[in-house]
Amino acid sequence: MLINEALKAERKKKGLTQQAFSEGICSEGNYSKIESGKQRITANDLFLLLSKNYINYSDFIQKIQTDYCFGKNNNSSEEQLKLQVANAFYSRDVDKLKQLDFQIQNGSFKADLKRESNVLVHIVQKNVSKISPKVKQEYFINLFTVNNWFNDVDKVRLFSNTMNIFDDEELNLLISKFLRQSILFVNGNVYELEIASGTLVNYLYLCYSRRIDENNQFVFEKLNQLPEIPELFVYKCLGNYCKYLLLGKPNKAEEIKAFMSNNGLSKIMENHFL
CATH class of the missing domain: 1.25.40 (Serine Threonine Protein Phosphatase 5, Tetratricopeptide repeat)
Known part of the structure; x- marks a missing residue:
């Protein structure tokens, strides 16, 4: 089932007009085009519609996954x-x-x-x-x-390196789901911890670039919870670099950048902060 077909079915099931169903999110005219398949809906507006009309995300996605998700x-x-x-x-x-x-x-x-x-x-x-x-x-x-990204850590790595294609609202939905799977930071192996840490660092730098502050404190806490092992040292440095940028302390950030450069780690910074 396509998104527009699933939305129409949910609206009719609730006995709502198009105006009532979409009010506060998009105009009745635009929603009518979305429902008829003449106009695409953004991911952000889709999830706002589901939330507004008390439609379970998982149940809705299950209806459309045959057309949009692939095994x-x-x-x-x-x-x-x-x-x-x-x-x-x-x-x-x-x-x-x-x-x-x-x-x-x-x-x-x-x-x-x-x-x-x-x-x-x-x-x-x-x-x-x-x-x-x-x-x-x-x-x-x-x-x-994806119910549990860490059943497929390559999916997390992909998200980590492509998150800049999403707008702020879409990114917030994805990173919030990622952060809720916090058990990883307790039970994850080193490989998983490295990928998760890199994802948090990339998110913080994107927050700095876009002036986003919604999840920053929670992300700082997650990075501080990482075990003190050599494999994660670089990520702790990168996390602190981003933290100082976000806190408006560029001199402190430059100290970390210089330290990494002097120790042959400048390429890592380039790869994270493309």
Whole structure:
């Protein structure tokens, strides 16, 4: 079932007019176009509509997931492509990433791989504004519908490196869900802790860039809870760097940046703060 079809079904089930159903979120005219499939709805407006009309998120997503979410493909060639895409992305090899994306977009691969490859290419080329609304919406739903991201830590890594494509409201929905899975910071293994820490650091820097302060204190607390082990030392430094930027203490932030540069860690900062 498509989003517009599911919204119409929920509205009729509640016996509401289009105006009553959408009031305070979008105009009746725009909602009518959304419901008829003539206009796309943003992820933010979708979840505001669900919240306003007391519609369970999980139940609603379950109705539409066949059309918007895709399962894992165990084909070895696809897994190898995913690895190559990840390597090209982390090394910022634009030409290689574009080559792989062309292969993926023109091959018989799952829609989720095509979507993720498309997003990564735009991020590396620093033109995220050119990501199509359809791809962005499908990508958001694909992330939001994951019940436990840490059953698939690569999904967390992907979110960590692509969060800048979302607007503030969408990002808040995703990071809030991520933070609620706080058991990871107690029981996670080192690999999971590294990915989770990197995600929090990337979020803090995005908050600094966009002047967002909604979840900052909670994120600071999570980073402080990390165990004091060598593998997480860099993330604690990066977290403090972002904290000082957010607190308006650029001199303190520069001290950390200089320390990392003097110890051969400047590339790590570049990769996190692209």
